[in-house]
Amino acid sequence: MSVYSAQHLQQFRLVVTGGGTGGHTYPALTTINALRERLALAGIEPDLLWVGVHGGLEEKISARAGVPFRAITTGKLRRTPTPRELWRNVVDAFRIPIGIGQAVLTVARNRPSVVLSTGGYVSVPIGLASRLFGVPYLMHEQTLALGLANRILAKFATRILLSQEPSLQHLTPKARERAVVTGNPIRPELFTGDRDKGAAAFGLDPRVPIVVVTGGAAGAQQINRLLAAVLPDVLPYCQVIHQCGSLSYAEMQQVAAQLPPALAHRYKVLDFIHEQMPDVLAAADVVLARSGAGTVAELTALGKPSILIPYGASAGGEQRSTAKHLAGLGAAIMLDGPTATPEHLRTELMSLVSDPSRRTAMAHSAAAQGHPDAADKVVNEILTVASRGA
Ligand SMILES: CC(=O)N[C@H]1[C@@H](OP(=O)(O)OP(=O)(O)OC[C@H]2O[C@@H](n3ccc(=O)[nH]c3=O)[C@H](O)[C@@H]2O)O[C@H](CO)[C@@H](O)[C@@H]1O
Numbered sequence: 001m002s003v004y005s006a007q008h009l010q011q012f013r014l015v016v017t018g019g020g021t022g023g024h025t026y027p028a029l030t031t032i033n034a035l036r037e038r039l040a041l042a043g044i045e046p047d048l049l050w051v052g053v054h055g056g057l058e059e060k061i062s063a064r065a066g067v068p069f070r071a072i073t074t075g076k077l078r079r080t081p082t083p084r085e086l087w088r089n090v091v092d093a094f095r096i097p098i099g100i101g102q103a104v105l106t107v108a109r110n111r112p113s114v115v116l117s118t119g120g121y122v123s124v125p126i127g128l129a130s131r132l133f134g135v136p137y138l139m140h141e142q143t144l145a146l147g148l149a150n151r152i153l154a155k156f157a158t159r160i161l162l163s164q165e166p167s168l169q170h171l172t173p174k175a176r177e178r179a180v181v182t183g184n185p186i187r188p189e190l191f192t193g194d195r196d197k198g199a200a201a202f203g204l205d206p207r208v209p210i211v212v213v214t215g216g217a218a219g220a221q222q223i224n225r226l227l228a229a230v231l232p233d234v235l236p237y238c239q240v241i242h243q244c245g246s247l248s249y250a251e252m253q254q255v256a257a258q259l260p261p262a263l264a265h266r267y268k269v270l271d272f273i274h275e276q277m278p279d280v281l282a283a284a285d286v287v288l289a290r291s292g293a294g295t296v297a298e299l300t301a302l303g304k305p306s307i308l309i310p311y312g313a314s315a316g317g318e319q320r321s322t323a324k325h326l327a328g329l330g331a332a333i334m335l336d337g338p339t340a341t342p343e344h345l346r347t348e349l350m351s352l353v354s355d356p357s358r359r360t361a362m363a364h365s366a367a368a369q370g371h372p373d374a375a376d377k378v379v380n381e382i383l384t385v386a387s388r389g390a
Contacts, residue, residue, distance in 0.1 A: 009039060012386060013047040015110060016067075017126040018118030019058030022217045023142055023294050027378075028118040029061055030185035031140075034375035035382060049110055051103070051126050058122075072102040074121045096125075103129040113386040114138060116378075119150055127153045136385040140378060142184045142293035143318040144325060146170045159381055163297060163371070166325055182378050183371020184297035189275075191302070191372065193282025201276055202241055202268040204283070209238040209353045212284035216292040216311070219245015219271070222340070223288065223309055228255045229342035230349065235263040238353045241280055246271040285359060286352045288345075291323040291334075297374070299332075303367030305359045306332045307348050309340055331365035 016032060018024045032048060039046050052058035054071035062069040075092030078085045103125035107115070115130040115137045117123035123139065130137040139153045140161040146154065154160050154175045162168065163184035168176055199206040211234075215223050224244045231240065244252045249271040256269055273280055281287075281302055289295050291308040299306050308326065310319035320336060327334035333348050352359055371377070 009042055009044050009383075011113065012039070012044070012383075013049075013110060013112045014382065015049045015051060015107070015112040015115045015126065015130075016118070017051040017115065017123050018120050018140075019052040019056045019122055020120035022057060023292060024119040025056075025058045025061050026187065026294060027140060027142060027185045028058070028116070029065055030187055030375050031116065031118075031378045031382075032065060032067060033188075034185065034379045038376075038379050038383075049106075049112070051106060051122065053120075053122050056122075070106055072106065072122065072125060073099040074125070075099065076121050099125045100128060104132065107133050107135060111135070114382050116140065116382060117153065118142070119147060121149055124149050124152060127157070131156045136388070138378075138381060138385060140182070140184075141167060142297070143167075144170075144293075144321045145316070145318045147318075158385055161378055161381060163293060163374070164322070164325070164369070166321075180377075180381065181371075182381065183301075183374030184293060185375035185378055186294070186297050186301055186372075188375070190278050190281060190298055193278030193280070195279075195282045198241075198276070198279035198281075198283030199239075201279060203265065204239045204241070204268070206283070208266075209285040210283045211238050211240045211286045211288060211349065211353065212280055213240060213242040213244075213288045214273070214290070214295065215243065215245050216290045216295055217272075219243065219248055220290050220309070220311065221245075221248055223290065224248045224252055226309070226340065226342055226345045227288070228252070230346040231255065231259060231267060232263065233346055234349050234353065235259065235266045237350065238285075239266040240268070241283070242267065242269045243273050244269055244271060286349070288349070291319040291326075291332075293318070293322065296322050296326065297371070300326070300366045300370035301372040301374075303363045303370060305352060305362035305366065307335060307345070307352070308332045309335045326366070326369065329365050329369065330362060331369050332362070 016028050018028045048067045050062040050067045050069045073095045075095035081089050107129040118140045136158045138159045139157040141150045142163050144164050160179040161182045252269045287304050287306040291310045308323040310323045323334040326332040
C-alpha cells in the first residue's frame with residue numbers, strides 16, 4: 001500500500017467496462033470487490049462507475065454490487081453476415097459512432113484515474129475514449145486466445161493483463177512489453193467450500209468419489225447427452241452432481257427417473273448451482289466440464305482433476321486452445337471431436353474415479369496453472385498505474 005500516495009487514493013476514480021457474458025462480468029465484479037477491500041484498509045471508499053450495455057448482465061450485477069452504472073450503445077460488425085445479419089450490420093454501423101460519442105462524453109465528464117476493461121464489445125469505445133484523454137487504460141483478457149475486441153485494444157492499452165501465460169504468444173512483441181500474467185479473478189468464496197457440507201447438501205456419501213458435471217453458465221447439451229449414456233455404468237463406482245442448464249433440466253430429470261432404483265440416489269441434477277457452488281466444488285473428486293475461461297480459472301485455482309469437453313466446432317476455438325493447453329501439461333483430460341463419445345467418456349471417468357494417485361497428480365498439475373491471487377494482482381496493477389499516470 002505504501003507505494004500509492006494517500007493523495008492519489010483520496011482522489012481515486014475507476015471506470016470499469018466489460019460485460020455481455022458472465023465470463024466478462026464476474027472478473028470485473030471480483031476486481032471491484034477486491035479493490036474496495038484494499039482501499040477500505042486506508043479508510044477510502046473508491047469512486048466507481050461501471051459502463052456496460054443496457055439490459056446486459058452487467059447492469060444487474062452492478063446494481064446488486066451498489067456500483068453506479070452507465071449504459072452506452074454498442075454495435076457488432078459481422079465479418080461474413082447472412083442476408084438477415086446484413087441489415088443488422090447496417091443498423092450497427094450507425095450504433096458504433098453513437099457509442100463512441102457516449103464513451104467520449106463519459107470519460108470527459110468522469111475523468112477517471114484508471115479505466116479497466118474486462119472484454120466484450122462495450123470495452124472498445126471506452127478504451128478508445130480513455131486513450132483520447134490520456135487516462136491510463138488496463139485491459140484484462142480471460143481467455144487463452146485473445147478475442148477481437150481485446151486484439152484491437154491491446155494496441156494502445158497502458159497495461160495488458162492476461163489470465164494465462166500462453167496468451168503472451170498472441171501479442172505482438174511491442175504489446176508483450178506491456179503485458180503481465182495476473183490470472184483471471186475468481187470469486188473469493190470459492191476458496192471457502194467444505195466437502196462434507198457439499199456432500200450432505202445433496203444426500204451423498206463423502207466416502208464415495210463425487211463427480212461434478214458443469215456445462216458453464218448455460219449448461220451444455222453435448223455433455224448432458226454423453227453423461228446420460230454412461231450414468232448406469234459409472235454410478236456403481238461414484239456419485240454425480242450434475243448442473244445441466246435450464247434447457248435440458250426436464251430431459252435430465254427423466255434420465256434420473258429411469259435409473260435403477262439402487263443407483264438413483266447417487267445422481268443429483270440441477271439446472272444451475274447458485275451459492276452452493278463453493279461446497280459443490282470442494283466436494284468434487286473429478287470435474288467434467290466445458291473449458292470456458294471462468295470454469296478453468298476456478299478448477300486450476302482449486303487444483304481439481306478434470307475432463308474437459310470444449311465448446312465450439314472450430315479448430316482454433318478458445319475453449320479448445322485452453323483444454324489442449326491443460327491436457328498437454330497433464331492438468332486435465334480433453335475429450336473432443338471423435339474422442340467425445342460415450343465410450344471414451346466412460347473409460348476416462350472410470351480411470352479417474354478408480355485411481356486416486358492419478359487424480360492427485362492431475363490436481364497438482366492443475367494447481368500449478370492456477371492463479372488464486374489474480375484479483376489482488378489486478379488491483380496492484382490498477383493502483384500502480386493510477387499512481388504513475390498514463
Ligand atoms: C458457450 C460460451 O460461449 N462460453 C463462453 C463464456 O463462458 P461462460 O460464461 O458460459 O462460462 P465460464 O466457464 O467462463 O464461467 C462460468 C461461470 O459460471 C459459474 N457457474 C456455472 C454453472 C453454475 O451452475 N453455477 C455457476 O455459478 C462458474 O462457477 C463460473 O464462474 O465466456 C467465457 C469467458 O469469456 C468463454 O471462455 C466461454 O467460451
